[in-house]
Amino acid sequence: MIPVKGLPEVREGDDIAALIAAVVELEDGDVVVVAHKVVSKAEGRVVRLAEVEPSAQARDLAADEDPRRLEVILRESERVVRTRPPLVIAETRHGFVCASAGVDVSNAPEPDTVVLLPEDPDASAGRLRARLRELTDADVAVIVSDSFGRAWRQGTTDVAIGCAGLRPLLDLHGEHDAAGYELHATVIAVADELAGAAELVRGKLDRIPAAIVRGFEAHGEGAASELVMPPDRDLFR
Numbered sequence: 476m477i478p479v480k481g482l483p484e485v486r487e488g489d490d491i492a493a494l495i496a497a498v499v500e501l502e503d504g505d506v507v508v509v510a511h512k513v514v515s516k517a518e519g520r521v522v523r524l525a526e527v528e529p530s531a532q533a534r535d536l537a538a539d540e541d542p543r544r545l546e547v548i549l550r551e552s553e554r555v556v557r558t559r560p561p562l563v564i565a566e567t568r569h570g571f572v573c574a575s576a577g578v579d580v581s582n583a584p585e586p587d588t589v590v591l592l593p594e595d596p597d598a599s600a601g602r603l604r605a606r607l608r609e610l611t612d613a614d615v616a617v618i619v620s621d622s623f624g625r626a627w628r629q630g631t632t633d634v635a636i637g638c639a640g641l642r643p644l645l646d647l648h649g650e651h652d653a654a655g656y657e658l659h660a661t662v663i664a665v666a667d668e669l670a671g672a673a674e675l676v677r678g679k680l681d682r683i684p685a686a687i688v689r690g691f692e693a694h695g696e697g698a699a700s701e702l703v704m705p706p707d708r709d710l711f712r
Contacts, residue, residue: 478676479683485517515590527543603639
């Protein structure tokens with residue numbers, strides 16, 4: 476895992492691929508993992524709280540926090556799964572079930588702003604991959620990552636919310652282990668594991684929003700939307 480150091484603060488309209496290509500030499504087969512916040516900032520997915528009028532529901536959920544932030548969370552939610560004010564677990568329109576519908580204040584571009592998830596993280600990853608290929612001639616895969624909690628586990632880990640240039644899931648159904656047992660339900664979340672590995676060299680407070688995973692053999696094509704559990708298997712619906 477190679478941290479991509481030296482990137483400036485990203486603003487709306489910035490060419491993230493050009494910024495990355497200027498500070499790191501990419502090789503064929505690299506997996507470029509980019510924190511969603513820089514993608515969101517470049518795509519203008521930032522909300523100024525001064526422009527938000529909180530609803531009654533947002534005020535009820537806010538407890539002692541800013542109800543305007545809760546209003547943004549509600550607007551980004553397809554449905555609210557659980558609440559313990561001011562904590563909200565919600566499903567986004569992408570199908571992600573996560574805290575605050577992915578709305579975050581950390582590393583926001585300025586005070587009293589919040590950063591939203593990209594509108595279409597898979598499309599964002601695809602555009603970034605194509606632009607990196609144009610600039611560097613390197614055939615790379617791209618993952619857009621975010622920090623998620625896990626059910627019944629402490630702490631957070633980065634997962635893939637967008638990807639391009641690799642298969643996000645490795646399905647071992649029908650394969651046999653060393654003892655000859657046929658696997659029936661083993662599916663490995665490869666894109667999530669790569670996102671989590673890259674986080675180890677990015678750090679939350681180091682202002683390193685991207686990393687290169689080198690030496691992993693990325694194959695195929697796919698989308699991070701494949702990692703989202705289908706609604707008919709969601710036990711909480």
